[in-house]
Amino acid sequence: MKINEKNLCAFAVSATPIDKEGYLNKRGELNKNFQRRYFILKGNLLFYFDKKGDKEPVGVIVLEGCTIELEEDQEQFCFKIVFHGANNRSYVLGAESQESMEQWMKALACAGYDYMKLMVLELQRQLDDMDETPLPVTQPVSSPVPPPRHRHNPFNKPESTTPHQRSHSLRSSNNSLRLDDKFSDGVPLSKISITFRELHNAYGRPILRDFNVWKNEQKLLSEKVAHASDNLISF
Structure with missing residues (x-):
């Protein structure tokens, strides 16, 4: 027109x-x-x-x-x-x-x-459906909590021992000092005050003695090997 x-x-x-x-x-x-x-x-x-x-x-x-x-x-x-x-x-x-x-x-x-008009009616219907539909309740997500850390004192005496557990006592001898004999007496080691000198005497002396024994054995073994070598050469 x-x-x-x-x-x-x-x-x-x-x-x-x-x-x-x-x-x-x-x-x-x-x-x-x-x-x-x-x-x-x-x-x-x-x-x-x-x-x-x-x-x-x-x-x-x-x-x-x-x-x-x-x-x-x-x-x-x-x-x-x-x-x-x-x-x-x-x-x-x-x-x-x-x-x-x-x-x-x-x-x-x-x-x-x-x-x-049809589009507006359709959008209104979708909006009404959303209002009638309940929203799902979501639980708040909490941050993960790390597990508690337990510190172990190697000098604490366990309350009970099993055959598979290592003994806290040192190798016994006539002149050696046993740590259990000195510090046990029915009192937990965690309750006893131990000085460094006492620990050194309890653990260091048996180790030094065992080292000297091993050193003497090695010396004797070396002498036997040398003597056997001399005999072979003389023959």
């Missing part, structure tokens, strides 16, 4: 957001030939111009009470805007490619008020 309203003309060329724009071939109402027009979609108003950059549109199509359908009787990439009812006109448009046709059909089908 032709328009003369100044407000629509001003809105068509204003800086308001454009949903989609581009060239389409439009079939005339009286002359059935296709003419190339530049289309601009703003909301539910589809403006068309003679060419891009014109200051005034040739016409406008109000996308209410209509459906977007394929036009099978015309050339490929054609679709139509069908207004239902008596004496209502249908607009046949042609795109340059299959992809362009699908994009235009989708944009025009979503531009009407009825479609927006």
Whole structure:
């Protein structure tokens, strides 16, 4: 339809957001030939111009009470805007490619008020469902606690011993000192104050004695080996 309203003309060329724009071939109402027009979609108003950059549109199509359908009787990439009812006109448009046709059909089908109303109702229904669905209660995640550390004193006497446990006593001899004999007397070692000198005498002397015994044995063994070697050479 032709328009003369100044407000629509001003809105068509204003800086308001454009949903989609581009060239389409439009079939005339009286002359059935296709003419190339530049289309601009703003909301539910589809403006068309003679060419891009014109200051005034040739016409406008109000996308209410209509459906977007394929036009099978015309050339490929054609679709139509069908207004239902008596004496209502249908607009046949042609795109340059299959992809362009699908994009235009989708944009025009979503531009009407009825479609927006359905979308709002669907979003409201989803919001109501979310309000009715209780949220799962999640337990707060606490940070892990490290296990307690137990420090062991090697000089503590265990309360009970087994055959597999090592004895705390030193090797016994006539001249050696037993640590259990000196510090036990039924009192736990952890309750007795032990000086370093006493520990040195209790443990160091038996170790030194055993070392001297081992050293003498090695010396005797070396002498026997040397004596045996001399006998072999003499023979």
